Amino acid sequence: MSHSSAVAGEATYFDLHTQGLGYLNRIREICPKRGKPFLACTIAALNGPTEAPEYRYFDVTVCGAEAQQLVNRYASAVDQGRKVLMGFRLGDLWTDLFRYSRGEKAGETGVSLKARLLFVSWVKVDGKLVYQAHPKAESGDAAAEQASDTSAIAQPV
Template sequence: MTNTSERSFFDLHITGIGYLNRIREVTPKKGDAFLACEIAALNGPSDDVSYVRFDTRVSGADAQHLVRRCFDAVEAEKKVMIGFRLGDLWTDTFTYSKGKRAGEQGVSLKARLLFISWIKVDGIEKYKAEPKPAETEQEPDETETSPSPEEKPVSKATAPKAKAASPKAARPSSEPADDAADARAPAMAESF
């Protein structure tokens, strides 16, 4: 019998590069406070760039930590450019209250900021996400045949060293996932 309570989803993600602006803590009348920022994403040919603005809710501990590190640089009006992935895009209509468009309807693109792949402040790279390993970090099955003599230096000697260097592989699997973020916190504590 199949479990009817399982749900599946179709993800729609937007990836791009853009400038980080308006980092702020939002406290709605109903619900919990959340971190938000605006991204002016680059669009079009490189010799005639246009910008698409996304008002985002920052999701995930890593993304929140990185955006908070950028706060001082954004406040100092430095050019903070990021590589990003957004999800859950929706639109929100509003009415302009001031300026030459006062009284007109406007549309805001909203999304969740899911992932930051890199950060540059005034053209200098300050952060780059570690690439995900192509293979899973599972130990090989004990019942597998042993590799041929030519393969031993590559698979036996190299693989354990690579795994030992990985902080995730060195941790026992019984530790909570939050500890991994805490372990990186000292290296990422100061702002850009």
């Protein structure tokens, strides 16, 4: 947790960031009844041993012009079923309860992990590096180091 710097008269916040790598899925535009439309997607984040990783699914709101441009740029690759893996930084993690409406879990309560996608450090499409953030933009982001060693990672389910 880091404390953001305060300018005279501005509110200050405590930042909680989650970083990792994961597969980009379900890119969509959300048009709420109130408020402005926004870009959302799901990230299947990898967790655990590289030989048998597990996935943690984050339903994210894409924040910032650069992150929005990158998600939109690779939306067609996702739609074509290609594997879009990215290094990411999320902020403002929270949970949302919902009720399954169909399938074998119909009527049961589920939990969704929600966050804001703040930064994309790199992107690989089908194992080929197609985007790398400028080093100064990363400000010490360790996820970029993971970009070079992702060839043995399992595909999302």
